[in-house]
Amino acid sequence: MPNVTRSCALAALLLTSLLATASVESRENRVLKCKTSVARGAKSTGGPALVANIPRAMTPIDLNAVQMTDKALTRKVVIEGLWAQRTEADTLLITARLVNCTKKPLVVQARSNFMDAAQIPTEPVSAWKTIFLPPRATSVYQERSIGMGQVAAYLVELRTE
Amino acid sequence: MKGSAKHVILAWATATCVIAVGPAEARPKKSGTQATELDPGGRGAISGIGIESRDIDAMADQVVRELMSRPDFIASAVPPRIVVDSAAFYNDSSQRIDRNMITDALRASLNRAANGRIRFISRETMALIQQERELKRTGVADVGTRGMTAGVAGLDFRLVGRMTSLDNRDGRSGLTQRRTQVLFELVDMETGEIPWTGQPYVILRASGDDVVYR
Numbered sequence: 001m002p003n004v005t006r007s008c009a010l011a012a013l014l015l016t017s018l019l020a021t022a023s024v025e026s027r028e029n030r031v032l033k034c035k036t037s038v039a040r041g042a043k044s045t046g047g048p049a050l051v052a053n054i055p056r057a058m059t060p061i062d063l064n065a066v067q068m069t070d071k072a073l074t075r076k077v078v079i080e081g082l083w084a085q086r087t088e089a090d091t092l093l094i095t096a097r098l099v100n101c102t103k104k105p106l107v108v109q110a111r112s113n114f115m116d117a118a119q120i121p122t123e124p125v126s127a128w129k130t131i132f133l134p135p136r137a138t139s140v141y142q143e144r145s146i147g148m149g150q151v152a153a154y155l156v157e158l159r160t161e
Numbered sequence: 162m163k164g165s166a167k168h169v170i171l172a173w174a175t176a177t178c179v180i181a182v183g184p185a186e187a188r189p190k191k192s193g194t195q196a197t198e199l200d201p202g203g204r205g206a207i208s209g210i211g212i213e214s215r216d217i218d219a220m221a222d223q224v225v226r227e228l229m230s231r232p233d234f235i236a237s238a239v240p241p242r243i244v245v246d247s248a249a250f251y252n253d254s255s256q257r258i259d260r261n262m263i264t265d266a267l268r269a270s271l272n273r274a275a276n277g278r279i280r281f282i283s284r285e286t287m288a289l290i291q292q293e294r295e296l297k298r299t300g301v302a303d304v305g306t307r308g309m310t311a312g313v314a315g316l317d318f319r320l321v322g323r324m325t326s327l328d329n330r331d332g333r334s335g336l337t338q339r340r341t342q343v344l345f346e347l348v349d350m351e352t353g354e355i356p357w358t359g360q361p362y363v364i365l366r367a368s369g370d371d372v373v374y375r
Contacts (some may be wrong), residue, residue, distance in 0.1 A: 089232040127202055130330035144226040146274045
């Protein structure tokens, strides 16, 4: 009997791992599919965020993240990756890879806000950069800070052109 | 009595007219287009296929952020001396534009961002500088509060740029397309080397509307 239990447990574990693998299985040689609702439903990372001076006056804006300014955009674009690196000059280089989940070309714009540990802006917000997203494909947005070591957080804002 | 009544009526009528006419000038016009405050970094009310307000801000921002990430340029022990003006910014494109608008925006953004890490030199005002130096040296003017130097500041770098374009027009539909490219480079004024070339600022726009740039 204990052997049966062990076998069942092993089988369950194997099945779970197989299912888990299947869910992140690469989709090589296939057309991209997105579940933007999953991205929309994602919880906050729990990191630093901008909050209104009156509690619950607005939804907190997660820092070190991409903030979409348009509801329709959240159904079309997914942020695949977001990275921040220090350059040789100690400025911050942000890289975001965007995915167009639609069948049509998209034109979006992004800009970056850089702030210190106290969330005070270290410099003027960057100019809007236009990003062209081919259908079902990726594009990269990059921005550099002007400030150096004092830059502790950033926020990328995304809007429809 | 009749005469004074007439006067009263006349005075009342005049006052009414003055009141009616007076405030009409202060009243906002309801017809026509009102002037609107617009974001200089936005698309604006009129947009065509050429370089526009938002592009000037965007290209200045791009150059500043690229240069501020160059340690060999901004982190040297002695701040480099640079000139940013329109003397070496060439407009070979089909668009008419005041080149100073681009170089002035660039110099202002760069100077503010550098915060002393780069020294900006003026060559546009050389005649005025030489005139003032002459006045000081001939005793017409005193030496000022900063003292005198043997010569004016020499340059380490000059920011040069070029704006070019490629136009296409569909004769049947009247649709016009233009690729505009703006490139900035830093030239070493001693050796002629180009230690930095910026990411070309490229726009490709098409429109059927006839927007005039001037």
